[in-house]
Amino acid sequence: MVRVLLADDQALVRAGFRALLAAQEGIEVVAEAPDGAEAARLAVTYQPDVVLMDIRMPGTDGLAATRLICADPALAAVRVVILTTFELDEYVFEAVRSGASGFLVKDTEPADLIQAVRVVARGDALLSPGVTRKLIAEFASRSRPRSAPPSASLDVLTDREREVMALVAGGLTNEEIAAKLFVSPATAKTHVSRAMVKLGARDRAQLVIWAYESGLVQPGWS
Structure with missing residues (x-):
């Protein structure tokens, strides 16, 4: 059973993801969080396999929450997937660098979202070769020649x-x-x-x- 924590400040978005994921065999939504601080707290409580983390939330945002989760040795098995409106959101790169296992755009096809959750829960990343290459291009653009x-x-x-x-x-x-x-x-x-x-x-x-x-x-x- 893949246990999922949803973190998004929009209740309607969380409800939509919950309905989609809960209808799938072998996936369980164990908790929801409206902000990053609550997501980090609930991650400790529920030990989910995957956290679907919105990056823009009030208070503690998804980037800060990702750092908290990925830096906690007790949460070493927890995988964070960033949810964003744009494929190359300015903060996505830093989130992955902080330990996130990948990212998805919010208008991802339902089948792709479900597959992504299963893939990341297995410990694989990133979510597709295309996403990997986009991350690499972003990293390369920010790197200084050595x-x-x-x-x-x-x-x-x-x-x-x-x-x-x-x-x-x-x-x-x-x-x-x-x-x-x-x-x-x-x-x-x-x-x-x-x-x-x-x-x-x-x-x-x-x-x-x-x-x-x-x-x-x-x-x-x-």
Whole structure:
């Protein structure tokens, strides 16, 4: 059972999401929050698998709430998905950098929303290759060019894991990585998972951040 917490200051929006998700087999809406502070509190109480977090709320907004949730070791298994009106909302990038597992626009098709909840609950991110690439483009536009070699923090990775990590940062799916490296998708997924574990990345989104911030890849690289 996938347990979901809804955080949005509009009661009608929450009601719509609740009706949609509650009608799905294997999904349960455990709580609703009208602001970020309440969302963070309820996350501790209910330990949901996924928090659907509106980014613009009064008081404690979704960005601050995401930081609170993702920084709490007791909530390490909780995944935050940002809800926004625009695909490249100015705050979405910082939310993902703070630990969110991805984002959805509020007019996402119902089937895509349901699928996204299930995907994120499994620990996968981001929600689609297209979204991954948009995040990468945004990150690259904000990154400063580096001339230094990759950070020593990546020494825990094997050469193959570094190679796979760079491909993840290029927006490739496991299937595309597998085809490029002539391995099976299962093997590619294993390399991605091992890299995340070794670096302490919550998910694929943070692996992308690690790749850029360590200097493993640089903006403009293909």
